[in-house]
Amino acid sequence: MTYCVGLLLNEGMVLLSDTRTNAGLDNISTYRKMFIFEDPGERVITILTAGSLSVTQTTIARLREAIEEPDADGETSILKAPTLLKVAEIVGNMLAAVGQEISDKMNAMKQSASAAMIVAGQRKGGAMRLFLIYPEGNFIEATEDTPFLQIGEHKYGKPILDRVVRPDTSLADAQKAVLLSMDSTLRSNLSVGMPLDLVVIERDACQVTSRRRIEAGDEQFRAMSEAWSKALRDGFVQIAL
Amino acid sequence: MTYCVGLLLNEGMVLLSDTRTNAGLDNISTYRKMFIFEDPGERVITILTAGSLSVTQTTIARLREAIEEPDADGETSILKAPTLLKVAEIVGNMLAAVGQEISDKMNAMKQSASAAMIVAGQRKGGAMRLFLIYPEGNFIEATEDTPFLQIGEHKYGKPILDRVVRPDTSLADAQKAVLLSMDSTLRSNLSVGMPLDLVVIERDACQVTSRRRIEAGDEQFRAMSEAWSKALRDGFVQIAL
Structure with missing residues (x-):
């Protein structure tokens, strides 16, 4: 599985993904699930992926190919599309x-494959936008009422986001919030x-x-995770039943 | 859906369930999901249920019938069974x-029904035991390493249990922990x-x-929930990124 989360705030967007993939519990690997497409100052698009690796890799590869086509236009290239x-x-x-293509191949084995994505971006002159794309291709968009979107193992890390994230949350606090949301998920679910x-x-940087890549031994992340555990335990002790 | 949790601690057992059932989002009702079978001082058994209401109600009703049968014995009555x-x-x-019986009926509609249960109990002279019963009838048991079991919407409320609950947790703290675990679930999931x-x-009371039934307007629960929110937000503010 996977856990990816995106926040759409007044000051900008914050995106976080893990890197674990598994085909069964005995076949675990590390793959990037965050992909950046950039025309600095003009347009920035970040895509987060969850689901079947064969689907997400092929989709990202084809999106790249479409960008590099000599006759790429706004209908096919995400770097030329007129709007987000x-x-x-x-x-x-x-x-x-x-x-669909991959599921057709897997049909013979009575299996199917699918994936979901978060697309975050802004083009010069436009607004920042954050979408969750479903496996069927339809999508929803983050709004002021719900300024975050999650894909993959989203339940463990949702309570902290529900309590803390508002459109006026600062980018510093937003990074803390997504990292603590990820921390809860990492602790409770092996597949992330x-x-x-x-x-x-x-906002408006368009790049x-x-x-930052946070490695397993990252001191700063570990300190934050421990401080959060301590804060939770201290808070727990102080609460009267 | 549902959220039920059971804790097996050195000092005793703590069990919590919600009461929401729904058949679609437009058909929501309140049903007890906790059932107590008691021969005070000799044996106590508490069953928590999650899943299809028709399955859980029929199962509980048949367990009761089996207890009341004139020729009930240790093979059929849970109040006479020799061990937990x-x-x-x-x-x-x-x-x-x-x-299986209900799924057979639903087969014509290409549907099926199932449920899971938590069984907690102790008989005089025996140890306290806590089981999670799967829809297929097999089960697992809580141990010192993992002194809690959950059924239903278990993910939102797992992080707090993972951090706080140990076999030596006091019964007072254990009640706090399950209520805060439920609080996180209630906030993030409408179906609970x-x-x-x-x-x-x-322990050893065998009754x-x-x-306690905690109603929607319960002042004590609301105060605890608000204190926890405040503790989380305060803890969040204090953590350095």
Whole structure:
């Protein structure tokens, strides 16, 4: 499995993904699940992926190919699409087509494959937008009422987001929130694992502001995780029944 | 859906269930999901249920019938079974049989029904035991390493249990822990709802020590929930990124 989360805030967007993939419990690997497409200052798109690796890799590869086509246009290239809504449509259509293609092959084994994606981006002159693309290609968009979207193993890490994340949350607090949300997920579910990829995109920058890979031994992450455990235990002790 | 949790601690057992059932989002009702079978001082058994209401109600009704049969014996009555392991077997067999019977009826509609249960109990002279019974009738048992079992919507409320619950946790802290675990679940998932049923069974009492229904407007629960939210937010603010 996977855990990916994206936040759409007044100050910008914060995106976090894990890197664990598994085909059964005895076949575990590390794969990047965060992909950045950038025309710095003009357009930035970040895609997070969850689901069948064969589907997500093929979808991302085809999206790249479409960008590099000599006759690429706004109908096929996510870097040329006129709006972010059109980007979501291109990604959704590609995801659904690849999922269907691979499922057709697996049909003989009575199996199927699918994946979901989070698409976050902004083009110069447009608004920041954050989409969750379903395996069937349709999508929903984050709004002020619910400024975050999650894919994969989303339940363990949802309570902290529900309590802390608002559109006016600062980018620093937002990074803390997604990392603590991931920390809860890592502790409770083996199929989500380090390292992590964390990206911040400031509003109107139209490029990635900061990008960090957090490795398994990361001191800062461990200190934060321990401080959070301590805060939870201290808070727990103080509460009257 | 449902959320039920049971804790097996050195000092006793703590059990909590919600009461929301739904057949679609537009058909929501309140049903007790906690059932107590008691021969005070001799034996206490508490069963928590999650899954298809028709399966759980029929299973509980048949377990009651078996107890009341004039010729009930240790093979059929959970109040006469020689061990708690035998109790788990009787419940498991009944649950699987009822699930199969109802699924057979639903086959015509290409549907099926199933349910899971938590069985907690102690008989005089025996140890306290806590089982999770799967829809197929097989079961697992809580141990010192993992002193809690959950059924239903278990993911939202697992992180707090993972961090706080140990075999030497006091019964007071254990009640706090399950209520906070439920609180996280209630906030993040609509299909779990108040009122709640909370039971404590002290070690070797062989009867229910305390039993409480927590209604939607319960002041104490609301105060605890708000104190926990505040503790989480305060802890969050204090953590350095």
